[in-house]
Amino acid sequence: MGKLTYSFLVVCSFAAAARAADDDVVADFESADYGGWVATGDAFGAGPARGALPGQMAVDGYLGRGLVNTYLNGDRSTGTLTSPPFEVSRDYLTFLIGGGAHAGRTCVELLADDRVVRTVAGEDSEHLAPFTWDVRDLKGRQARFRIVDQETGGWGHVNVDQVSLTDAPAQPPVGDVPLYQEAYRPQFHFTAARNWLNDPNGLVYYKGDYHLFFQHNPRGVNWGNMTWGHAVSQDLVHWRQGADALKPDATGTMFSGSAVVDWDNTSGFRSGDEKPLVALYTAAGGTSAESKGKAFTQCLAYSTDAGRTWIKYAQNPVLKHVRGENRDPKVAWHAPTKRWVMALYLDKEDFAFYASPDLKRWEHLQDLKVPGCSECPDFFPMTIDGGKAGSDADARWVWTAANGRYLVGTFDGTHFVPEPGEARRVEFGRNYYAVQTYSDAPDGRRIQVGWMNGGRYPRMPFNQQMAFPRELRLKRTDEGLRLFNTPAREIELLHGKRHEWSNLTLDPGGDNPLASVEGELFDIEAEFEAGTARTFGLDIRGERLAYSTTERKLNALGSAPLELKDGVLRLRVLVDRTSLETFARDGQVTLSSCFLPPADNKRLRVFTDGGSAKVRSLRVTELKPALPALETQDRAD
Numbered sequence: 001m002g003k004l005t006y007s008f009l010v011v012c013s014f015a016a017a018a019r020a021a022d023d024d025v026v027a028d029f030e031s032a033d034y035g036g037w038v039a040t041g042d043a044f045g046a047g048p049a050r051g052a053l054p055g056q057m058a059v060d061g062y063l064g065r066g067l068v069n070t071y072l073n074g075d076r077s078t079g080t081l082t083s084p085p086f087e088v089s090r091d092y093l094t095f096l097i098g099g100g101a102h103a104g105r106t107c108v109e110l111l112a113d114d115r116v117v118r119t120v121a122g123e124d125s126e127h128l129a130p131f132t133w134d135v136r137d138l139k140g141r142q143a144r145f146r147i148v149d150q151e152t153g154g155w156g157h158v159n160v161d162q163v164s165l166t167d168a169p170a171q172p173p174v175g176d177v178p179l180y181q182e183a184y185r186p187q188f189h190f191t192a193a194r195n196w197l198n199d200p201n202g203l204v205y206y207k208g209d210y211h212l213f214f215q216h217n218p219r220g221v222n223w224g225n226m227t228w229g230h231a232v233s234q235d236l237v238h239w240r241q242g243a244d245a246l247k248p249d250a251t252g253t254m255f256s257g258s259a260v261v262d263w264d265n266t267s268g269f270r271s272g273d274e275k276p277l278v279a280l281y282t283a284a285g286g287t288s289a290e291s292k293g294k295a296f297t298q299c300l301a302y303s304t305d306a307g308r309t310w311i312k313y314a315q316n317p318v319l320k321h322v323r324g325e326n327r328d329p330k331v332a333w334h335a336p337t338k339r340w341v342m343a344l345y346l347d348k349e350d351f352a353f354y355a356s357p358d359l360k361r362w363e364h365l366q367d368l369k370v371p372g373c374s375e376c377p378d379f380f381p382m383t384i385d386g387g388k389a390g391s392d393a394d395a396r397w398v399w400t401a402a403n404g405r406y407l408v409g410t411f412d413g414t415h416f417v418p419e420p421g422e423a424r425r426v427e428f429g430r431n432y433y434a435v436q437t438y439s440d441a442p443d444g445r446r447i448q449v450g451w452m453n454g455g456r457y458p459r460m461p462f463n464q465q466m467a468f469p470r471e472l473r474l475k476r477t478d479e480g481l482r483l484f485n486t487p488a489r490e491i492e493l494l495h496g497k498r499h500e501w502s503n504l505t506l507d508p509g510g511d512n513p514l515a516s517v518e519g520e521l522f523d524i525e526a527e528f529e530a531g532t533a534r535t536f537g538l539d540i541r542g543e544r545l546a547y548s549t550t551e552r553k554l555n556a557l558g559s560a561p562l563e564l565k566d567g568v569l570r571l572r573v574l575v576d577r578t579s580l581e582t583f584a585r586d587g588q589v590t591l592s593s594c595f596l597p598p599a600d601n602k603r604l605r606v607f608t609d610g611g612s613a614k615v616r617s618l619r620v621t622e623l624k625p626a627l628p629a630l631e632t633q634d635r636a637d
């Protein structure tokens, strides 16, 4: 008996070891043709290349004699090469990749159910380097591997070889660069230490701490397993990530919501010295195996230790399913009626308001349909022109949607009456969404955080970044009440060396006064006079922020209609490694966009085309990084 057990064990461990050593090769590109792979376009030819192609620099790093090389006919050729379906039989998929760094355009993709579930680009190098994806979440499923070349300009090709499934990858899946030192890590914008992030959640200030919860996938770099991640800052600039605060349970995964300080203990949750902090979130039923068949409901969690740990309320949900995928509760205190008010997203472009004396029992107040808007409503009081809160008959309530569009109106605790007209647009960039403001911020400040949705971070262990916090102000203008956005003044904590110019005349093709300044992180303030120019503006690492006097638009990774006042354009731009946030018209117009500038271009330029313009003043302030100190790094999962 003893002997039998022994030999059984030996057989098992041998089998496991043998399997680990023996990878499943999906393709080694050693044959004369592509076998069952399907090519489109003109970049692939009839079969694998043997090294470099005519006109190409030396190519190395591939295995054997053959590789896929889309430099066939130079950079201008394009196409795709897709594998037959194969089973994801191992924990990791590894391959060798070189070529262009155009995310999504010179890349490889893993497809499951015809959806792209992984993608990675080259690194502007002819060297093929190993890359690994953790594919445990796809194990047992059918997948296809696709090589994509859709780029015709410089580095418009991709090189690939040796696609294998393995249980023992030669290198770790996310590279061995230490956390926060990665090539595309934003330096003063919040990112999760690891893995996916989307909406800011539960923004609340209490006793010196700004809490930033966020939609988080603790298990991967793509959206899923929604959990509330948690970070804390004392200054809106330096963040420290702690343990996840709300994890999926049988009611669903944890979708977006908000948090407040319950100063008067209306909820009765207080148990010690600290005021209770109360979070309202959406339990997204039906989004996990555990919550299958359940509806989306609104739930409550509270903290009695100043936000360190969170307890889900035993009698959840506090608001039953209303309609569709109703979600994203945002709560505020209505002082005159001494009760809480909740803005909720219902479905399509429909929203609602509810009220509660204790954050637990909610009564329906009103529905609100807002064309052009959906998801993540926010609702908060503001005084006009910085007037005093409480005593000001001028106070208004501002409602915003996920895309930052806003309505200004009056609210008596029961009815919100917006001023007539459409929800007003502020944001014209490509990446600003799911905005939310802080509850209980000191000095009556109204600070908004947005998610820079859709930015690309090739090969990074994290995905997505928040925008830099903005301060909102409501001001009376000739056109009516308008919201103004400015970067939170705490950005000044990062200010370094400053370069200043004034009264410069800019001629087409003329000298670049900024030639001596190079870098990745800047706070720029510029005042231009259009003069006779057709376009003029700033060039930041090859990306143009250009005002067109003929189109009367500001084009800066996005396009905003903008009238100059007396021929003058004032801009404020925050430049981080992977994002540009541009503020125009004193913050009535913003363009927030992600970009992936070339590593070897750190140059700035002011320019004009088609006539002369003037730089009245230009101030370029270098910024210091605000990354977590290494010893304070906490694991995201």
Ligand code: FRU
Binding pocket: 198, 199, 215, 226, 255, 256, 257, 282, 327, 328, 375, 376, 402, 434
């Ligand atoms: C907005 C959103 C929310 C939802 C969350 C899920 O980006 O779709 O409506 O609560 O993301 O992650």
